[in-house]
Amino acid sequence: MIGRRLLTLWAASVTLAAYAATAGLGGATPDVAVERPLSSADLAALKQKFRRPAATPFPKGNPFTEEKAALGKSLFFDPRLSRSGSVSCATCHNPSLGWSDGLGKAVGFEMKPLARRTPPVRNLAWGAAFQWDGRADTLEMQARMPITAPDEMNMTMDLVVERLKAAPGYGPMFQRAFGGDDPISARTITAALATFQRTLVSREAPFDRWIAGDETAIGPDARRGFELFNGKARCAACHSSWRFTDDSFHDIGLTATADLGRGKFAPPSVVAMRNAFKTPSLRDLRMQGPYGHDGQLKDLGAVIEHYAKGGEKRESLSFEMKPVELSDRERRELVAFLDSIRAEPAAVELPQLP
Amino acid sequence: MTFPTLRHVAFAGLLLFSAAPALAAEIEIPIHHTEVADIGVTPKVGDTLTFVNHADIAHNLYLTFEDGTVQTLDTQPPGTTKRTTLAREGHVIVRCWIHPIIRMEFDVSDK
Incomplete structure (x- = not known):
């Protein structure tokens, strides 16, 4: 009898464990970006995510000399x-x-x-x-x-x-x-x-001086552009970190070609990698374009319009691609922000080849 | 009516633990932005991993087992979970097709 009770208790514990596990499945709360004016504390925390690193990393297997x-x-x-x-x-x-x-x-x-x-x-x-x-x-x-x-x-x-x-x-x-x-x-x-x-590292841009505490380093348009970039426009979902890329791969809904991008190397079941290409850094952007992995987007106006529309709808379209309404002013602010992350290029001395 | 003696109880317990399968654990692993949390324990074959996407971006995780087998989980939008039951022991590397920066490793024991 006691043996039967023990078995019953065991079965109940298994059931409870399964229930607890199942109950936990729907409980994920996304860290959703909130669209509201940033408090000074929020802005300060956000700025830290884009602070330049102090030194350039080199791998142990190939150290710098x-x-x-x-x-x-x-x-x-x-x-x-x-x-x-x-x-x-x-x-x-x-x-x-x-x-x-x-x-x-x-x-x-x-x-x-x-x-x-x-x-x-x-x-x-x-x-x-x-x-x-x-x-x-x-x-x-x-x-x-x-x-x-x-x-x-x-x-x-x-x-x-x-x-x-x-x-x-x-x-x-x-x-x-x-x-x-x-x-x-x-x-x-x-x-x-x-x-x-x-050794090819972007030099300090006006944005970097703003991040470091110089409030006059960038103008109000660029500052609003920074907030749009991180908020309503959701650019920072992929263009994150001080390099403005997280090296992620997405199908952003450009006109598809025979070039499958990362989809050529991923298993066919990984639909999200079809037509997916690497998120490029936005530092030191050549403002005259062209843009996109194959130059489909001729200028920044075309880039912003593409993202505002959300790209061509298809099975592989990145989850991050969602249409967004952007006013002319907001578009100008985004461009002003992109201009603020451009630095004066370093002078390059050409080598005398042996 | 016969009341069980201590010997009966011990025998019943022995029967229970020898007949019942080892309880498989369910291990929850949160994902925040592009960080998959460390698993924190050594899971066993038969345990289930539940990846919970707390990020506001989608992920597409895949597990590479020591024998070269690759198990790809489907695209995982924000707020969703993906589960996999560990079928073999050895070293496992978790990566994301979308975010190569993601990398988490752990070992699976046979029991």
Whole structure:
């Protein structure tokens, strides 16, 4: 009898546990952004989320050295890394054009247009995923991709190594950067390129001075734009942190093409990744455009209109894409805010190639 | 009527704990913005993980098991939950298709 009672108690406890677990399922309370004027305390807390970091991070496996960064810079500007010998990383990632090329679509091997726009390469030291589709987990992995892509620089890493070994002057540079008897290799080339790219960091913008306490650093339009950006317009749902990106991937409802973006690498069941591309940083935006992963949006007016409409409705459309009504004034304020996160570009001294 | 002795009770208890399956636990893991909370315990095979999205953005988590098996949970809008029952032991990495910055790891014990 007591045994039966014990069994009954056990069954009841299982039932209760299952009920408790089930009851908990519907209990999630989203941390929903509230649309109301920010109190000074809320604004101060919000500003902290966009404060610049004090130092640039470098991975333990590829720490910063001056020698490695200098070598990486030479490699970045060296056209011998391409099969034609005429295209360097800097051909598309041109420092005079914000480390991009100003084109809607990049131009690849034999001047053929590529499917996507050239992304700027600033602030990648903080990146969580690289390439528009995130197929590179590290900058070291990324560095190899355009060099070896047949439709881009169309090289093999073996041929790059061969060319650099044949160039007088590279041997000592690699020696200083990496040591060893035979330091020129695919690994050291990509390590140097990644190190140089990590040194490309946006300079202090007016917005940063405002965040640091200078109330006069940005105007009232930019301040209202900042609140819109974080509130009604919900831009900060993805364009968050001091880089104004969380490196997330979304289908923002642009006109779909054969390019599935991250959907090419995700299982077919992950519908949200079809037509999904990386959220770009908004720092140091070239205000004249074009925008979008493939340059579909010609200017900032088109970008804001696209987000106001909410993008093309389809199964993969990001959950974050919701239509929003924005007045002309609010649009101007958003643009004023974007202008406030632009810094004077750093002077770039071109390397003398070995 | 015969009252049970201590020996009867002990025998009944032994029967109960040998016959009943080990109770599977349900472990709730909150998500805030792009942070999946640490699991805090070592779950067992058969335990159920319940991911609760408290963020105001959607997530799409996937679990990679030590043997390379990948289990993808569906898109998880704000305020919703996704559950998965752990089918194998070993190291597990939780990531998000939408937010590669998300990474949480834990080990699953066999019992």
